[in-house]
Amino acid sequence: MNSHFLRLEWKQYFRSSYWQTGIALKVIMVFFALYFLVSFLALGIGSFFLIRKLYPDSDPLQVVNTYLVFAFLGDLVFRYLMQKIPIMNIKPLLILDIKKKSIVHFILTKSAFSFFNVMPLFFYIPFAIVLVGQGYNGLGVTGWFFTMLFLTLFNNYVNFLINKNQKIFFTLATILAALCSVQYFGVYDVASAAGPLFDAIYAEPIWALVPLVLVVLSYNANFNYLKTRVYLDDAVKKDVKEVKSVDLSWTDRFGEVAPFLRNDIRLIWRNKRPRTVFLLSFVFIAYALIFFTQEVYEQKMPVFLIFAALFVTGGFVMNFGQFIPAWDSAYYKMIMSQNIKYRLFLESKWYLMVVMTFVLYLLSIPYIYFGLDKFLMITAGAIYNIGFNSILLLYAGSFNRKRIDLDKSAFANYQGTSATQFIVIIPILALPMLLFWIFKTTISFNAGILSIAVVGLLTLVFKKYLMNFIEKKYIQDKYAAIHAFDQTT
C-alpha cells in the first residue's frame, strides 16, 4: 500500500504545473533553490561562531537554548497562518479499496515531510555538526538535535489540531506576545528560565524521549480526530467563506472603466495571489531603507539609489503589471465574447496601476527625512512608474501566454512567468539607471533625476497613441492568448 502512495506522491510532484515550465526558468528556479539552501547552511554553520563572537563569555549552545521557547512558539503561530493539512488530495482515494486508517496514516506521515519541517533542519543539522566539531559531547548533541527534530514535528501535529480552533490560536498568540513583552521589559527572564530545560537534555540525552512521547501523543490525537472524519462534509471539505460585499459604487466616477475597475478591485481582494502582490507592494516601500541608510551607495554607487527609489513606488506596477492580462485568464473567453471594448479593459488596468503608484508615493513622503535629493529621486521614480512603466507593462502583457490560477499562493510561484518577465526588467529598471548615470556624469545630479521624470512625462503625453498601438497588439494576439489561457496545467 505504501509503495502505491509513494508512487502517487512522486508523480504528483514531478507532474505538477511547477515543472511544466521552460528550461530557462527551471535553471533559474534551481539556482534560487540552491541559493537559499546555501544561505541557510551558512547561517547554520556561521551562527555558532557569530554567537561566540557576540557573547564571548557564554556558551553558544546555551544562548541558542534560551531562545528556543520563542522560536517554537513563533513557529507555531507562523504555521497556523500558513500551513494546512494536505487533506484535499485524498478525495479520490476514499472510494477505493483502501482502509481509512492507512489513508489517515498516509496524510499524517506525509505532512511530516512538509517544507515547514524540513526548513528548520537546515539550521539544526549544521549547527549540531559544528557543535560536535567544537568538542561538544557527541551523545549530548545527538540528544539535543533529536529534541529539536521532535519538537518541530510536535509543532507540525499540534498545528493541525489548533487549526480547527481559533480560540486556541489566539490564546497561543497571546502567550507568545506576553512572554515576549515580559522578556523585553525585563519583568521576568523567560529565556533563562526555559533555557536550562534544553541544557538538561544536552547533559542527559535520555530526556530526548520526552519530546518523542509528545510527538507520538500529538500524532495519535490527530489520527483519532481524523479517523472518524474523513468524510466529504467534514474534514475533507472545501472551506466556503461567506462573501462580504463591499460597496464599490465610488468607482462610478471613473466613468466607462468603472465596471472593470470594480472587478479588478475584487480580483485583488478576493484571490490569494493578487492579494499577496497587492500587500507586498506596501512592503516594497521600505526597500529603499536598505540603500538610503548606507553611506557607501551615496558616495560610490548613486545609481543604485535610483534602483531603490524605483522600487519604493513601483512594487504594485511591477508585480501586478507584469501578469496583465493573465490575471483574467480563467474567464478570458468570456471577456473576449462580451460586448467589451478592449480599450476599456486595458484602461482599467492602467488606472489601477496609476492610482496605486500614487498612493504608494504619498506613503513614501517620510523619506524626506533622508534628504530632499532622496525624495526627488523617489518622485522621479514615481513619475517614471506612472508614465513609462505602466504603459510598457501593458504592452509586455500582450506577450503573456501563461495561465494564472488566482488561488495559488504567490510565494515561489512561477506560474505565468515566461521570458517576457525577464526581458522587461531592462527598460523598467536598467533604463532609468542608465539615464541617471549618463546625465549625472555629463551634467549634474539634478539633470540625472530630471531625465527620468521627463521620460515618464513624455510617455504620459503620448499615452493615447501608445494605447492605440497596444490595443491593436492585444486584438491581434487574441486567439493565441485565448488558446494559451485555456490550458489548465
Place this chain on the structure above:
Amino acid sequence: MIQVKDISKKYGTAEVLNVDALEIPTGESFGLVGNNGAGKTTLFNIMLDLVRPTTGSITTNNIQVNESEEWKTFTGSFIDESFLIGYLTAEEYFDFIGDLRGMNKADVTSFLAQFEEFFNGEILGKKKYLRDLSKGNQKKAGIVAAMMGNPKVVILDEPFANLDPTTQIRLKKLVKELTNEKDVTVLISSHDLSHVTEVCERIVVLDKGNVVKDIQTSPATLKELEAYFAV
C-alpha cells in the same frame, strides 16, 4: 441570420470541423447534436470569434465575426464555466454583464426578477462566490447572463447538462419563450436528444466535423435521431 461558409478547422493535420454551408434564419431555434469530438463546441467557438477557422467565414446579421466586433452587441453566449468570473457573487456578475450591456441596476433587478422560478432560490442572495456554487447552479447563472440585454442571438453549449430535471423543464420553457417572438435566434448544442428535439425547430447532426443530417423537427425526429446514434 447566421451564415456559415466553407468553415473548416484543422489542428495540425487533424481536421475537426468541415461545414460547407449552413444558414440559420433569424428567429430559428437551432439544435446541434453529435458525439464527443464532433465539432459542436468548435463551431460555436468560431461563431464567437474565440477560435479562428482554418478556412471560410461566419457572418451573423451581415457582420463577419472575425472582421468586426459589432456582433458582440447582440450576441449572448454561455459555453462553459470559464465564462463565469469565479470570484464574484452571482449578483455582482449580473451587474457586471448588465453594465457591459448598457443596463442600469434597476434594469438588472427587474430582468432577474423574471428568472426567480428558474433560479429556484439557489442563486441570488446566497453570499457565495460563483466558484463555490455547484456545477448546476453555475450553469443557471451563466445561461441567464447570456440572455441579458435583449440579445438577438443566444448561443448555449450543452445547457441541459448538470441541470436538475425541474430546471431542465424550466429551461425548455425559457428557450421556447425566447424563440416565440421570432426575432431571437437560439443555438443550442446537446447530448440529450429528447430535450433538443423538444425545443428546437431544426436539428443538425455533426459527425467528425461534418454535417450528416439537417432535419426540420417533426414528431418522427426523435426516433430518427435515436436510430442514427444507436450504432
